[in-house]
Amino acid sequence: xxxKNVVQTIHDTLWDAMKDDxxxxxxxxxxxxxxxxxxxxxxxxDEFGERRVIDTPLAESSIVGVxxxxxxHGLLPVAEIQFADFIHPAFDQLVSEAARxxxxxxxxWHCPLVVRAPYGGGVHGALYHSQSIEAFYxxxxxxxxxxxSTPYDVKGLLxxxxxxxxxxxxxxxxxxxxxxxxxxxxxxxxxxxxxxxVKREGEDLSVISYGLMLHHSLEAAGRLQEEEGFSAEVVDVxxxxxxxxxxxxxxxxxxxxxxxxxxxxRTYGAGAEISATIAEELMLDMDAPVMRVGGPDIPAMxxxxxxxxxxxxDAEHVYQHMKELAKF
Amino acid sequence: MATRTKEQAASxxxxxxLSEQDLLSMHRTMVTARLCxxxxxxxxxxxxxxxxxxxxxxxxxxxxxxxxxxxxxxVFVPYYRDMGVCLVAGMTPRDVxxxxxxxxxxxxxxxxxxxxxxxxxxxxxxxxxxxIATQIPHAAGIAYAITYRGEDAVxxxxxxxxxxxxxxxxxxxxxxxxxRLPVVWYCENNxxxxxxxxxxxxxxxxxxxxxxxxxxxxxVVDGNDVLGCYEASRAAVERAREGRGPTLIEMKTYRFHPxxxxxxxxxxxxxxVEEAKRKDPIVLFGNYLKELGLADDGELERxxxxxxEQVDAEVEAAWNASxxxxxxxxxxxxxxGESNEQRVGRTTGRAGSGEAPGDASILETxxxxxxxxxxxxxxxxxxxx
Ligand SMILES: Cc1ncc(C[n+]2csc(CCOP(=O)(O)OP(=O)(O)O)c2C)c(N)n1
Ligand SMILES: [Mg+2]
Numbered sequence: 001x002x003x004k005n006v007v008q009t010i011h012d013t014l015w016d017a018m019k020d021d022x023x024x025x026x027x028x029x030x031x032x033x034x035x036x037x038x039x040x041x042x043x044x045x046d047e048f049g050e051r052r053v054i055d056t057p058l059a060e061s062s063i064v065g066v067x068x069x070x071x072x073h074g075l076l077p078v079a080e081i082q083f084a085d086f087i088h089p090a091f092d093q094l095v096s097e098a099a100r101x102x103x104x105x106x107x108x109w110h111c112p113l114v115v116r117a118p119y120g121g122g123v124h125g126a127l128y129h130s131q132s133i134e135a136f137y138x139x140x141x142x143x144x145x146x147x148x149s150t151p152y153d154v155k156g157l158l159x160x161x162x163x164x165x166x167x168x169x170x171x172x173x174x175x176x177x178x179x180x181x182x183x184x185x186x187x188x189x190x191x192x193x194x195x196x197x198v199k200r201e202g203e204d205l206s207v208i209s210y211g212l213m214l215h216h217s218l219e220a221a222g223r224l225q226e227e228e229g230f231s232a233e234v235v236d237v238x239x240x241x242x243x244x245x246x247x248x249x250x251x252x253x254x255x256x257x258x259x260x261x262x263x264x265x266r267t268y269g270a271g272a273e274i275s276a277t278i279a280e281e282l283m284l285d286m287d288a289p290v291m292r293v294g295g296p297d298i299p300a301m302x303x304x305x306x307x308x309x310x311x312x313x314d315a316e317h318v319y320q321h322m323k324e325l326a327k328f
Numbered sequence: 329m330a331t332r333t334k335e336q337a338a339s340x341x342x343x344x345x346l347s348e349q350d351l352l353s354m355h356r357t358m359v360t361a362r363l364c365x366x367x368x369x370x371x372x373x374x375x376x377x378x379x380x381x382x383x384x385x386x387x388x389x390x391x392x393x394x395x396x397x398x399x400x401x402x403v404f405v406p407y408y409r410d411m412g413v414c415l416v417a418g419m420t421p422r423d424v425x426x427x428x429x430x431x432x433x434x435x436x437x438x439x440x441x442x443x444x445x446x447x448x449x450x451x452x453x454x455x456x457x458x459x460i461a462t463q464i465p466h467a468a469g470i471a472y473a474i475t476y477r478g479e480d481a482v483x484x485x486x487x488x489x490x491x492x493x494x495x496x497x498x499x500x501x502x503x504x505x506x507x508r509l510p511v512v513w514y515c516e517n518n519x520x521x522x523x524x525x526x527x528x529x530x531x532x533x534x535x536x537x538x539x540x541x542x543x544x545x546x547x548v549v550d551g552n553d554v555l556g557c558y559e560a561s562r563a564a565v566e567r568a569r570e571g572r573g574p575t576l577i578e579m580k581t582y583r584f585h586p587x588x589x590x591x592x593x594x595x596x597x598x599x600x601v602e603e604a605k606r607k608d609p610i611v612l613f614g615n616y617l618k619e620l621g622l623a624d625d626g627e628l629e630r631x632x633x634x635x636x637e638q639v640d641a642e643v644e645a646a647w648n649a650s651x652x653x654x655x656x657x658x659x660x661x662x663x664x665g666e667s668n669e670q671r672v673g674r675t676t677g678r679a680g681s682g683e684a685p686g687d688a689s690i691l692e693t694x695x696x697x698x699x700x701x702x703x704x705x706x707x708x709x710x711x712x713x
Contacts, residue, residue, distance in 0.1 A: 023668075025476070051476060057506065062465040062499030069469020072454065073403070074477060076668055077469075089495070096459050097466070105447050105455045106438035107660045112668050141661050165663040242662075 004184050007177035009151040010040045010116075013158045014078065016188065018048055021076065024162060027054040028063055028080030028116075037082055038118060038177060064090040064115060068098055071113040076162055084119035084171065085131045098167040099142030113167040114158075120173035120212055120263060122312050126303035132211075132264035132295075137169050138240040138273070144168040144193050145240040149214045151182040153238060156191025164193060171240075173211040180215060194239050196247035202233035205257035205326050208248055208274055210237040213261045213313060220319035230326040240270050245277055252278050256287040259325050261318060266294030288328040293321050337619045344559055348622055354395060354554060355617060358387040358610050359632060361412040363639045364424050365585070368443075371643070372589045377428045381444035382585035383411040386516055388609025389549075389579035390486070391416055392557025393514050396565045397484055403474070405454045405467040405485040408444040409516065409583075413486055418451040421639050425646030432652040439652045461491040464500030464513075471509035475571075482568045483511040484561075490521025492535050501576070505543035508573035512564040513539075515578045516551065522587045523595035539576035551581030552609040555616075582607070 004012065017024050025048075026041055032055035035042030044053045056063050060081060067077040081087045087094075094115070101111040121130035137145045144166060148154045154172070161168035199214065200221055207217040214236050221232040235251050237243070252258045258278050262271040275290045293313055295301070301311045341351055365384045371377035383390070390412030397404065399418055406413045411424060423435050427446075430439035436447045436455070447455030454470065456463050467485035474481050491497055492515060504511050515535045519526050532538070539546025549560045557579055564575035582604035586592040592601075617623040623631070 057499070057502055059495075059499040059502070061496050062468070062503055065462065065465025065496060065500065066469035066472065066503055069466035069471070070473045070476075071469075072466065073470045073473035075473045092459055092462060093465065093496075096457050097462050100457065101455055102663070103660050104437050104441050104445070104457065105449075105660075106440060107663075108435075108449045109447060109455045110663065144662070163667045163669060165666045165668055 001183045001185055003181055004151050005178050005181045006151055006154055006172065007038055007040055009154045009184055010158065010172065011042060012184075013155045014041065015044070015047070017078075017159065017162050018044070018052065020188070022052070023074065023076040024078060025052040025054065025070070025075060026078050026080065027056050027067060029056060029058055029082045031055060031080050036080060038174065040080070040116075060086055060088075060090040061093050064093040064098065064113075067113050067115070068093060068101070068111055071111045071167075072101070072109055076112055076114075078114045078116060078162065081115060081117040083125075083129050084117035084133045085128045087115075087117055087133060091136070094137065094143065094167070094169070095140050099140045102166060103142055110165050111167050112165045114161045114170055115167070116170045116172060118172050118174040118177070120175055121301045121308065122175040122212060124303060124305075124308065125174075125301070127300035130301040132262075132269075134171055134240045135264055135268060135270050138243075138270050140241075142167070143241065145171065146193055146238065147171045147173070147210045147240055148191075148238060149173065149176060149211055149236060150180060151184045153191050153197075153236070155184050156189050157193065157238065159188055160190040160193050163190065168193065175212050176215070191238070194242045194244055196238050196244040197236045198233060198247065198251060199236045200232070200234040202231035202255065204230040204232060204255060205259060205322065206233045206235055206248075206251040206255045207259045207261060207318075207322060208235045208237060208251070208271075209261040210240070211263060213263050213318070216313065216315040216318045217261060217322075219315040220322050223319055224322050224326065228323060228326065230323070232322055232326070237270075237274070243273065243277070245281075248274060249278065249281050252282055253285060256285055257325050257328065258286070259291045259293065259321055261293045261313065261321075263295055263312060265297050266292065267297050269294050288325060291321060291325050293318070332619070334619065334621060337616065341555060344555060344562070346558075348620075351617065351620075352622065354391055354558075355610075355613055356631070356635065357415050358391050358412065358554065358613065359635055360421060360639065361387045361391070361415055362610055363632070363636050364411060364421050367425075367639055367643050368428055369585070369589075371428065376647070377443070378589075379442050380428065380589045381408045381411075382583065382588070383409055385518065385582045385584040385604065385608070386551070387412050388554040388613065389514075389516050389551035389557045389581050392554035393486070393561040393577065393579065394484065395558050396562040397482065400450070400452055402481050402565075403452045403454060403470050403483045405456070405463050405470070405483060406446050407456060407463065407487050407491065408446075408458075409488065410446065410486050411444065413484075414446045414453055417448075417453050419446070419448065419453070421642040422646055425643050426649055429646055429649070430651070431646060431649040432656070433649055438656070461487060461494035461496040461500075463487070464491070464494075464497045465503065467511050468500045468503045468509060471504060471511040472507060474510055475507070480569055481510070482565050483509075484514065484565070485511060486514045486516060488521060489515060489517040489519065489526060489535060490524065490529060491515075492538070493529055501538070501542045501574070504574045508571070510568040510571070511574045512561065512568055513574060513576045514561070515576070517578050517580050518583045520583070520587075520596070523592075525595075534578055536576055536578040542574075542576075544574045544576065546576040546578065548578045548580065551579030552607045552612055554609055554613050581609075584608075
């Protein structure tokens with residue numbers, strides 16, 4: 001066990017995967033000499049050489065498209081999109097190609113590709129360095145979308161993603177990179193894709209969340225217990241698609257109250273699907289309507305601190321909603 | 329031309345290292361493609377084939393350019409119009425019509441995709457989609473993987489003139505130039521993207537001019553001259569196999585039918601189409617065979633009826649094949665419990681590339697040691713049935 005932050009965990013896990021299996025290679029912008037703008041691949045070029053650590057041209061569609069070709073020919077590419085906000089030119093390659101290659105060939109071809117992308121706000125990234133993109137891809141059968149929030153899950157899910165024969169979008173909340181630390185086993189292990197996890201047990205309400213919001217919910221849950229005596233259960237979604245409905249529904253069945261919390265624009269966000277699932281399955285068991293908290297429906301996150309704070313739900317904001325629901 | 333002796337005419341194919349048998353097989357494949365086209369249009373008019381993509385007019389450039397590849401070893405990345413390329417790669421008329429009818433045994437997609445969205449892992453035909461030019465970066469990535477794994481395969485990637493305007497096209501060629509990848513880029517320039525003429529597609533005269541912009545050669549060939557296409561392609565494939573990087577080959581041709589099962593009368597005149605048909609690659613090649621004394625008009629006609637009978641029988645067999653069941657639509661979204669740890673068989677699954685790709689030794693052998701191209705007499709010599 002070693003205590004690490006999120007980005008160090010990504011670095012070390014990729015490093016081990018590259019050491020372990022020479023089918024694994026990395027491609028993206030500035031991943032080589034610069035070691036990635038977030039330093040996730042620092043030192044890789046010296047260790048693994050430029051054939052395995054490819055500084056690509058500044059062209060996202062082909063970063064994904066070339067990686068698809070590699071994946072179809074026996075390699076296990078891990079593509080880095082420098083910021084999730086810049087993945088849009090690759091939407092076609094992800095949605096029309098990666099997601100459909102297995103399906104459209106009835107299993108003849110497949111595409112074991114990992115696309116890493118730092119997403120999320122709270123870092124003064126404004127409109128084009130803050131975005132959440134999970135809903136775009138969560139809507140696409142054929143793509144797996146994971147959103148790990150703790151160093152332990154980052155390692156386990158990244159190894160699972162590299163081991164997965166199908167395309168996996170690996171979304172990393174960039175605010176958690178250095179903020180969140182945790183114990184990480186030194187040996188390899190996998191956290192299964194498609195499994196949520198109860199991160200804190202409770203009786204009175206369930207908070208269903210992921211990414212930076214997960215950490216806000218955990219903080220708020222502690223305070224709610226201390227100040228109001230309510231025990232909140234916190235479910236970490238971990239995989240947006242395919243969604244682990246069972247774990248979410250089991251928790252809500254137990255507490256009969258659900259707060260679905262996400263940072264993305266509220267309308268049509270991943271939380272909308274989770275809320276609908278709870279409503280469909282458990283409507284008659286609920287003690288309160290499903291509460292849904294997401295970002296405002298404005299095109300993107302503004303830069304100035306007051307406006308950025310207005311966009312991002314923080315622990316205080318989350319606490320107020322949890323209290324309201326607990327008292328319902 | 330009229331004064332050329334038989335020997336002078338023969339020296340052309342002999343210089344290319346082809347045999348008489350090769351010429352006859354190439355011709356047979358071209359005629360087979362044409363007959364499949366005629367059959368699918370008939371079926372379309374009969375209401376049995378809701379959507380077809382014609383190949384007629386492109387047989388020369390497709391069969392000529394695909395011919396130098398090593399079947400089940402090299403990698404074909406075709407686009408929808410490439411029935412001829414796929415016949416060379418090993419697909420059969422039966423396969424074509426299983427696709428036309430959306431049957432379960434359609435090798436490309438088990439009835440999931442529209443016809444002409446080719447793919448077959450065992451034949452090394454990479455699956456394609458409808459969005460134009462998305463296959464270009466795939467071809468570059470496959471070529472990168474080939475070099476990385478120390479294989480000596482070459483990737484051929486085909487596309488239309490319209491495709492060259494897409495961002496993916498530029499991105500893919502650029503990547504291939506940077507890494508000097510073993511890939512050959514083929515533009516089947518038929519002067520139209522559906523209705524949009526070349527003059528509105530690009531400001532340059534030749535697509536081939538763009539090759540040097542990406543650091544490699546661009547060549548223009550007459551796409552109706554099957555041997556000219558073969559010659560340019562063979563040289564480019566050899567260069568690629570020797571680790572000397574990509575080539576862009578532009579093959580000027582014409583499509584005789586509408587873009588798909590639609591109408592072309594709003595954007596081009598009948599005169600223009602008739603004029604183009606005077607350069608029909610099959611007629612031109614037939615004339616060459618006659619000049620060589622390898623066939624006369626009667627023999628060419630007999631061959632045509634013989635092949636037509638075969639194609640018709642394949643249409644019949646494909647028509648009678650099983651449909652997929654409705655629920656099969658739910659299969660193959662994700663793998664069922666496989667993982668990448670099962671290393672053997674994780675390759676493209678074709679002959680000669682079945683070794684476990686996880687071996688450290690892969691890293692020590694790169695494409696620079698690639699073996700030279702097969703002698704051309706070992707090019708595909710069986711014509712597709
Ligand atoms: C991205 C995209 N845009 C538009 C279309 C519709 N479309 C299909 S074929 C085609 C023309 C392609 O022309 P070209 O590349 O010259 O090939 P050709 O059909 O002439 O062989 C168009 C516009 C498409 N399939 N994909
Ligand atoms: Mg065209």
